[in-house]
Amino acid sequence: MPAITARPYDYHLPTTASVALLIIDMQRDFLEPGGFGDALGNDVQRLQAIVPTVQKLQAAFRALHLPIFQTVEGHQSDLSDCPPSKRDRGKGALKIGDRGPMGRILVLGEPGNGIISDLAPLSGETVIAKPGKGAFYNTNLEFLLKTHNISHLILTGVTTEVCVQTTMREANDRGYECLLVEDGTASYFPEFKQATLEMICAQGGIVGWCGSSEQVLAGLKQFQPASL
Amino acid sequence: MPAITARPYDYHLPTTASVALLIIDMQRDFLEPGGFGDALGNDVQRLQAIVPTVQKLQAAFRALHLPIFQTVEGHQSDLSDCPPSKRDRGKGALKIGDRGPMGRILVLGEPGNGIISDLAPLSGETVIAKPGKGAFYNTNLEFLLKTHNISHLILTGVTTEVCVQTTMREANDRGYECLLVEDGTASYFPEFKQATLEMICAQGGIVGWCGSSEQVLAGLKQFQPASL
Numbered sequence: 001m002p003a004i005t006a007r008p009y010d011y012h013l014p015t016t017a018s019v020a021l022l023i024i025d026m027q028r029d030f031l032e033p034g035g036f037g038d039a040l041g042n043d044v045q046r047l048q049a050i051v052p053t054v055q056k057l058q059a060a061f062r063a064l065h066l067p068i069f070q071t072v073e074g075h076q077s078d079l080s081d082c083p084p085s086k087r088d089r090g091k092g093a094l095k096i097g098d099r100g101p102m103g104r105i106l107v108l109g110e111p112g113n114g115i116i117s118d119l120a121p122l123s124g125e126t127v128i129a130k131p132g133k134g135a136f137y138n139t140n141l142e143f144l145l146k147t148h149n150i151s152h153l154i155l156t157g158v159t160t161e162v163c164v165q166t167t168m169r170e171a172n173d174r175g176y177e178c179l180l181v182e183d184g185t186a187s188y189f190p191e192f193k194q195a196t197l198e199m200i201c202a203q204g205g206i207v208g209w210c211g212s213s214e215q216v217l218a219g220l221k222q223f224q225p226a227s228l
Numbered sequence: 229m230p231a232i233t234a235r236p237y238d239y240h241l242p243t244t245a246s247v248a249l250l251i252i253d254m255q256r257d258f259l260e261p262g263g264f265g266d267a268l269g270n271d272v273q274r275l276q277a278i279v280p281t282v283q284k285l286q287a288a289f290r291a292l293h294l295p296i297f298q299t300v301e302g303h304q305s306d307l308s309d310c311p312p313s314k315r316d317r318g319k320g321a322l323k324i325g326d327r328g329p330m331g332r333i334l335v336l337g338e339p340g341n342g343i344i345s346d347l348a349p350l351s352g353e354t355v356i357a358k359p360g361k362g363a364f365y366n367t368n369l370e371f372l373l374k375t376h377n378i379s380h381l382i383l384t385g386v387t388t389e390v391c392v393q394t395t396m397r398e399a400n401d402r403g404y405e406c407l408l409v410e411d412g413t414a415s416y417f418p419e420f421k422q423a424t425l426e427m428i429c430a431q432g433g434i435v436g437w438c439g440s441s442e443q444v445l446a447g448l449k450q451f452q453p454a455s456l
Contacts, residue, residue: 009319040431083403085379090432091237132401133435151313161427162434166401169394173360175311189430195423199389202417203268204318206390207361 004179004219006211007201011179013152013219020067020150021057024135024157024164024185026119027072029112031158034101036112039094042188047158050186051118053213054156057184058119060220067148070121071128071135073163074108081131081138082106133163136170145176152177154216156184161192168200168207178208181216232407232447234439235429239407241380241447248295248378249285252363252385252392252413254347255300257340259386262329264340267322270416275386278414279346281441282384285412286347288448295376298349299356299363301391302336309359309366310334361391364398373404380405382444384412389420396428396435406436409444 003010013019029035031047038044061068075082079097087096098105102112108129121127130139145153153176157164164185168178180200187193200207231238241247257263259275266272289296303310307325315324326333330340336357349355358367373381381404385392392413396406408428415421428435 085400085403085405089434092432133397134401137398137401162431166397169361169397170365172313173362173365173394175313177313192423192427192430195420195427199420199423202420203390204320206317 002219002222004209004211005215006179006209008205008209011177011209011211011219013223017066018149019152019154020069020145020148021061022135022153022155022157022167023054023058023068023070023119024155024167025071025073025159026051026054026116026157027074027112028102028114028116029100029106031116032102036094036100036102036105037188039100040092046188046190047186050156050158050184051116053181053184054119057154057156057181057213057216060217062122064220064223067126067150068121069126069128069141069144070115070119071130071141071157071163071167072108072113072115073131073133074106074110074113074129075131077104077107077109079107132166134166134170135163136167136174142174150176153179155180158186160185160187161189161196162187165196165200172207179216180208180210181213182210183213230447230450232437232439233443234407234437236433236437239405239437239439239447241451245294246377247380247382248297248373248376249289250363250381250383250385250395251282251286251296251298251347252383252395253299253301253387254279254282254344254385255302255340256330256342256344257328257334259344260330264322264328264330264333265416267328268320274416274418275414278384278386278412279344281409281412282347285382285384285409285441285444288445290350292448292451295354295378296349297354297356297369297372298343298347299358299369299385299391299395300336300341300343301359301361302334302338302341302357303359305332305335305337307335360394362394362398363391364395364402370402378404381407383408386414388413388415389417389424390415393424393428400435407444408436408438409441410438412441
């Protein structure tokens with residue numbers, strides 16, 4: 001069985017195609033200057049730094065014909081799927097649904113809600129719109145994973161301690177074996193990223209595994225196309 | 229509107245009884261010597277230290293006739309609700325379902341699965357068995373909260389970065405306004421507890437609020453029984 005060297009111990013991959021790449025919220029509003037994240041005073045360069053790494057993983061999964069799921073955090077234009085608590089929280093000047101430099105903030109289909117061009121999905125790759133931080137809440141992600149017979153998830157994206165962590169915890173409760181790519185995830189707050197990585201693989205991997213993109217790519221190479 | 233002084237800003241409570249106390253997993257196996265937590269080499273005294281604080285909150289909610297929900301992490305005796313990934317993770321000597329010093333590990337109804345006597349629920353108080361770390365996954369918690377018209381949750385219990393955090397993130401996605409009681413939650417790893425508190429109330433309270441039990445109790449005193 002192919003294995004990825006990881007913390008807290010080797011992450012074993014099934015021999016058949018039951019592993020998927022999950023790319024969380026690499027959307028313009030969180031990553032580009034002039035977006036929502038930037039407007040809130042965050043340093044978007046921290047998030048941009050992982051793009052080449054996520055691209056490498058995306059290319060490797062494509063080459064092996066393994067499924068890739070991307071998510072974007074966004075709401076219906078009438079905000080009917082946005083709890084008032086979410087819109088009002090933080091008392092910021094810009095709220096969800098307001099008009100920002102890239103269209104209405106966190107509204108589906110607006111320019112800022114699109115995935116950055118460097119990671120644009122190919123035709124046939126799935127993008128899941130999610131109203132919460134967790135990608136399983138009120139989405140069809142679990143159904144899609146079951147349809148594809150996925151048991152193992154390689155997680156990347158932003159931000160580590162918010163949407164990525166929440167999604168990984170949801171996936172873990174649902175029985176998925178998850179590995180978070182340490183250099184394929186980022187936060188506006190490096191100390192929160194680091195703490196999240198440690199929490200996840202503590203206690204024998206209570207939420208899952210952590211490994212580098214290099215380790216993941218080396219593990220994927222053990223797949224022979226014939227076995228897929 | 230009554231308010232609790234909290235981070236990152238005051239936490240406003242509704243004037244009617246739409247606030248509940250949520251006590252996570254204060255079960256014998258995690259808190260008592262000889263239990264599962266202890267067997268894994270953890271210092272259970274860290275968790276025991278919060279018991280008097282949770283008792284004070286429990287008493288205050290009882291005095292105001294406000295609802296209290298407790299959870300226990302546990303599985304059906306045939307483990308049909310325990311994903312193999314959860315049972316196998318960590319490669320520990322003791323696994324879920326094995327016989328331990330307090331009965332079968334994390335199996336519902338076993339002695340170790342009971343809530344510690346100091347926090348035993350009264351008749352009519354709800355205890356929710358949960359198969360995951362998050363209290364919303366595959367439970368009727370959300371249905372019960374809706375039945376009680378609850379919009380605000382005061383969270384306590386163990387462990388901060390695992391079950392408490394996961395539950396608070398689930399609740400936040402579902403539109404609940406959550407406050408985590410800083411001295412009413414504990415972890416085997418103090419650094420993970422602290423990091424979790426900081427992550428939760430960062431970015432304008434992205435997951436919710438943090439406050440002390442003293443602040444919560446002071447806030448609750450603003451409720452007049454007549455307004456309930």
